[in-house]
Amino acid sequence: MSKITPEFDITQVVDAELSKLNKSVKSIESSLELIQLLRLVGYGLLLLAFFDLVEMFIPPNFMNPAWEFQTMGQLVEKVAVPLIGLVFVFSGKRDKRGVWETRFVALLSYLTLLVGLLFILTIPWGIVNTIRLHNTNVNQVNTQSTQQVSQIEQVENQLKQATPTEIENFLTSQNRSLEGRNPQEIKDQILSELAQSKQRIKTQTAATKASGRLRLFKSSVKWNLGALVSAALFISLWKGTVWARRKA
Numbered sequence: 560m561s562k563i564t565p566e567f568d569i570t571q572v573v574d575a576e577l578s579k580l581n582k583s584v585k586s587i588e589s590s591l592e593l594i595q596l597l598r599l600v601g602y603g604l605l606l607l608a609f610f611d612l613v614e615m616f617i618p619p620n621f622m623n624p625a626w627e628f629q630t631m632g633q634l635v636e637k638v639a640v641p642l643i644g645l646v647f648v649f650s651g652k653r654d655k656r657g658v659w660e661t662r663f664v665a666l667l668s669y670l671t672l673l674v675g676l677l678f679i680l681t682i683p684w685g686i687v688n689t690i691r692l693h694n695t696n697v698n699q700v701n702t703q704s705t706q707q708v709s710q711i712e713q714v715e716n717q718l719k720q721a722t723p724t725e726i727e728n729f730l731t732s733q734n735r736s737l738e739g740r741n742p743q744e745i746k747d748q749i750l751s752e753l754a755q756s757k758q759r760i761k762t763q764t765a766a767t768k769a770s771g772r773l774r775l776f777k778s779s780v781k782w783n784l785g786a787l788v789s790a791a792l793f794i795s796l797w798k799g800t801v802w803a804r805r806k807a
Contacts (some may be wrong), residue, residue: 594651601647608641622693632778633684634678635785642789645671645796651804661803668796668803675793678786685786689779696771704764711753711760718749 573768615633620626653661717725723742730745 575735578674591651591655595655596800597647597650599706601644601650604640604644608637608644611637611640624688624695628688628692629661630776631681631688631786632782635782635789638678638785638789638792641674642796649796649803655748664803666799668800671800672797675790675797678790678793679714681786682783685783688776692734693772693775696775697768700764700767700771704760705778708757708762715750718746718753721746751792 571624611633615630647669648664658665722748726746
């Protein structure tokens with residue numbers, strides 16, 4: 560007996576292919592809608608980053624190393640927002656963009672290179688301000704320490720020249736008494752305490768300078784390396800958006 564072969568139904572094949580095509584079209588439409596949403600979010604993030612930039616530089620206080628150093632730190636700390644915004648804006652390349660948006664995206668592509676170069680320039684700026692701040696902090700701590708030590712030394716000189724009677728009169732004016740002790744003994748005790756105070760001031764001064772130097776060094780390393788990484792990312796965006804700079 561011969562085997563019966565089922566008839567080939569072309570309509571079923573066509574329907575199956577059309578169903579696949581419809582699914583592909585819907586998938587593409589969903590992807591385009593997602594890309595447009597990402598672009599909208601990207602523009603919003605860039606606008607927020609612009610507001611932060613305006614707030615940082617108004618009012619400007621250039622030539623002030625503390626302001627310049629902190630401003631550099633803020634730029635590095637907040638760089639993630641514009642980077643994410645640019646990635647969202649550049650998503651989908653030229654698909655579904657109007658003429659104005661195509662030109663604007665091309666401008667953004669050029670700006671990524673400019674911003675990357677500016678971040679590179681902030682590195683020597685940050686190093687110079689680190690040195691200036693370190694010198695300023697050291698001078699302030701030294702000045703404060705010198706003033707305190709000078710005050711103690713003035714008291715020491717006055718005490719060394721004081722007679723036993725003057726010491727007794729001084730204690731009496733402070734509602735205190737010798738308590739049966741020799742004025743010279745009290746004098747030596749006070750001089751010893753003053754010497755200890757001077758030593759404590761010197762120790763505290765050294766500790767303050769060391770801790771300040773460490774904090775400044777940590778911030779400087781973090782922000783300068785952050786500026787270098789930021790520069791590399793912006794320049795990478797510029798290299799990866801050649802399509803945006805080409806004429807359609």
